[in-house]
Amino acid sequence: MNVIEMNQVTKTFGKHQALDGLDLTVKNGEVFGFIGPNGAGKSTAIRVLLGMLRATEGTATIFGKDVWQDAVDIHRRVAYVPGDVNLWPQLTGGEVIDLFASLQGNVHQQRREELLARFQLDPTKKCRTYSKGNRQKVALVAAFASDAELFLLDEPTSGLDPLMEKVFQQCVAEVKAEGKTVLLSSHILSEVERLCDRVGIIRQGRLIECGTLDELRHLTRMQLTVETRIPIESLASWQGVHDVVPTEAGWTFHADADEMEAIMHKLSAYGIRKIESAPPTLEDLFMRHYEENVESRDV
Amino acid sequence: MKGAPFAGVLRLSRFIIRQDRMRYMWWLVGITAMTLVVPPAFKELYPTEQDRNLLAETMKNPAMEAMVGPGDLANYTLGAMVSHQMLLMTAIAVAIMNILLMVRHTRAEEEEGQAELLRSLPVARHSQLTASMLTLCGVNLLLALLIGVGLYSLSFDSMGLAGSLIYGASLGAIGLFFAGVTAVCAQLSESSRGAVGLSFTVMIGCYVLRSVTEWIPPFGWLTQVQPYSDNNWVPVVGLLVVSLLAFALAVILQGKRDIGSGYLPSRSGRAHASVILRHPIGLAWRLQRTAFISWSVGMLVLGLSYGSVLGDLDSFFKDNEMLAAMIVADENSSLTAQFLPMLMAVLAFISTIPALLSIHKIVGEERKSRVDNVLGRAVSRNKLLASYLVLALCTGFMMLSFSALGLWLAGTTSMDEPFTFVTVWQASIVHFPAVVVMIAISTCLIGIAQKATGFVWLYLFYGFLTLYLGGLFQFPKWMEKLSPFGFVSKLPIEDMNWLHAGGLVAVAGVLLIFGFHRYNARDIEG
Structure with missing residues (x-):
């Protein structure tokens, strides 16, 4: 009820x-x-x-x-x-x-x-x-x-x-x-x-x-931080990968939830040394909604 | 801080003017207009010296002296007549303007937290108070000039430049006096309502005491100015000095207290609500209790002061047989009885003020988002509005009764053949249906357009003008009948007109039903 x-x-x-x-x-x-x-x-x-x-x-x-x-x-x-x-x-x-x-x-x-x-x-x-x-x-x-x-x-x-x-x-x-x-x-x-x-x-x-x-959360992205043995060159152009930022020894990026499997598969080919993942906080979710909507309204 | 005790004063003054310029304009236009329409009207009504001397004769009695003060009755020129009849009344309007504006700029800002925001900026502790005082100095100066120059520009023979300027200046000085007094009251009381109440008490007290002895400032001093005859500047200077002292006192008091606090003690409270407070009407009563008690005392005192005049009047008529012969119109009622309806009408108008304030409280509660607390629980809008209505009706009834009680008490002790209490009370309570209509109009406004509730004051003032000054200005009769007070029977010299009284109650009933209906249909603002 x-x-x-x-x-x-x-x-x-x-x-x-x-x-x-x-x-x-x-x-x-x-x-x-x-x-x-x-x-x-x-x-x-x-x-x-x-x-x-x-x-x-x-x-x-x-x-x-x-x-x-x-x-x-x-x-x-x-x-x-x-x-x-x-x-x-x-x-x-x-x-x-x-x-x-x-x-x-x-x-x-x-x-x-x-x-x-x-x-x-x-x-x-x-x-x-x-x-x-x-x-x-x-x-x-x-x-x-x-x-x-x-x-x-x-x-x-x-x-x-x-x-x-x-x-x-x-x-x-x-x-x-x-x-x-x-x-x-x-x-x-x-x-x-x-x-x-x-x-x-x-x-x-x-x-x-x-x-x-x-x-x-399912609708949104996970935040991943990876360090690999072989440097990844083309990460930013992968499907489902967003906001790529280089760190000291690797990358931080956001990954679409529904592309996660494919991304993990590809990543493993580069020899993962370390990987951290964090679920999106409500704050990320909220900000993304607002930013996106503001952008789409501006366009 | 020490280096610049008044930092930011000019900027704050500009800010105050920016916020309130329209408010100033309406007050100034209103008071100036109220002053300037009078001399031409008097000229029209009393064109010859003979006419004026006749009016002066009727003014030679203690009742009139108590109300409008002494005048130059021996040489009753147009100018002397204007200042005699109008100066004191206009002074009260100026005093009210200054009290309301001063509290608005000082304690009200402090209560609502704007003062704290401003004071956190590089603005000194006394800057806001000083800026308020400076601004009101400007407003009162402007008023003095407008009225002085305005009166002179009417170019009547007996109204010269010196007299006109001192007329304006004395009003400006009264204004500053009350700005100063209110600045002090705003330091003493912790709330803006308290500060307004305290200042009004001082004002009414001064007015009442003046009728006892003419040397009580400020109104007693004001009547010594006598524009257009004596043109005495000394009282004006005296008023200015006192207002300066009052302001200095306010600054000292402010320097010794925390922001938001006051000097009058606020009692420490109870952990539980009393049984009375557990109902909407109990809450409404609790919020108005202090106001009710102060108004009751005020009405009693006002009744007493009017009643004592009755005694003077009694002996005055006895000594002056010729005048008695002139005035007597009705064989059945005594001379003093003929004055009773007029006194009662004035008391009834004043009694209406607390009754209207009482029903208007619900609007204040809404503006401060506090009705949500009540309506958000299991209380209907009808029940809430009815609580305030019942209190307002009781207030009106009690105020009429208290003023009658005071008048009767003082009359009994001072008259040879005193009225019975019932006679006096009936002469007062006969106004109750008219008061009910005024309350019903307020209720209607609360239902339709709560922002416009102020208009009921204009209407009340209209009723007062037509009834109280209608005789003096010889207004046509129908103008009286546009106000509910025009339908009140003049007990004890007239018979009770039950049809009129019933009609007023019926009109009030219709207005109330409409008001309640609209109140149920509108949004509650928060």
Whole structure:
């Protein structure tokens, strides 16, 4: 069953097209990584899902309900953490967490205290004294202390230090283990790589790539570093070989996944002394997508 | 840092002007226009000395003196009349302009973090404050010149160059006075809202105290200037000196504090939310609690000061039988009772301000992306908007009641035959349907175009002008009827018109339904 379904959703603000036929499905129980640079439409998509913005065209549902019509029903089962957490300067963090919990419908005191300790947040401080990271902790504690079935997390860790990011990752792993669904928008790719079952890349308001990390990697190139007994002269002209760079005693290059067998076969004729291979990181993947698209658009 | 305590001031001033030039222009055009339309209107309405002397006679009572200050009633030329009737009111508009602009440039920038960005550049600690003050010096100087030259260029006999210039200069000086006071308030309070509130409190306090003794700055000093008769420059110079001192104090206070902090204590908080805070209306109340309490005190004090005037009026009429014979129009009501509706109308207009501020809070919350926190949970838009609406209605009702209470309390102690509380309260609460219409208009604007919610203030001001000054300017009756306040029965001298009251409520109902409908259909900005 799909928890989130967006079909051909467009959203325009005046002349600016923020979403341009976005298709997105998030399955029950998975952690879905939603990646793209600033301004690609991640937050707009999430605010459409929350019923804050009305989609210009297309349909969007959560738990099979319309996100605009049935917003309140949906929100009872959803926890939302924005990237920019704006809180009331005159309230304390503790008050805000309780307020959020009661607006949601249920308060888990024990879990709240446990999360406060894990995130090392002092709930008696006024929100005006909190840093960006601490405001994010308030929203995260409120979210993970609820018994939501779907977590909409919009760049939730942009202000957290590495230790707190680790706590956040544990929390995501825990809710996943409980069978809950997470939509994690981010541009911190290592985080997405570590946590997500599936990844969607958004660019200019549309999803340009979507699948498991393995699937996405399959479409792309491995990075190889080789040293051979016999020097290779014609490497750059081989099929499936890209970005050839000489090193001290050999070469570094990228190889297409589907040409890998042929390339290895050829290489072995030159007497391999040393070979290292690295799978493409999400970052490579992401950069390649963007660079290619920018190039193709420029042409 | 030590070498250049004001580095970057000129550049920052230019930056401020660049950002806010349109805002300045609207304020200057508005205040100048409001000043310049008056003398020709007075000339039209009171062409002869005889007409003016007749008006001067009616001004010779404590109620008028408390509201517009003393005037040169013995020699009531057109110029003397203009400065008597208009100077104090215009001064309040100038004060409001300076308070809002000063907070905008200082504490608001600090609260929102722009100040920190600027101060990380080679810009000295006091540069922003100084640049704000310099800019406002320029704005007030420009205002003084515009008004001074403008009034002189109308070329009426009794409005010479010296009088016109001092008229403008005294307004400019009042402006600088409040720029200075606000600069201090912006250091004391930690939030821009707090700074505005504190400055307004000072302003209203000064205005109220002035009616007790005329030597309370700045409004008491202002009424000593008497343009077009005494042309007394001393109070103007005095105001300028005080504003300089206030600014120096602001600089000293700023030098001793961290960025983002204030001097008024912010209480340390609780780890858990109270039961009240666990509901949208509880949150809305919590956000407005301080404002509600300060406005309540303010309305009570304002009611008290108006009520004490009633006592003076009482004895004044007793001593002056001839005037009593002139004014008496209705055998059934006392002379003081005839003044009650006018006082209550003014109090009702002022009571509308906190009620509108209360409903407008939801727009502020949206602009600061904080409604997402509430609407993102299991709260419908209807419930959220209704929370703010209920609070605004309660605020309007309570403010009317508090002003009535104050007026009654002071009236009881100072009058020989005091009104009953019920009489006073009814005369006040009869305005409630009109207040409800104003709140409904705001709700409508919030639903349709939240960026345009400011227009309701213009409409409120229109209602005030037509009703309060309508008699003076002899506006046609239908102009009053374009504002809901034109349909309010003048209790206790008129009978209650239930049809009008019911009509107002019905109009409000329609506007509210429309406003809620639109609020459900639009995007929430963030």
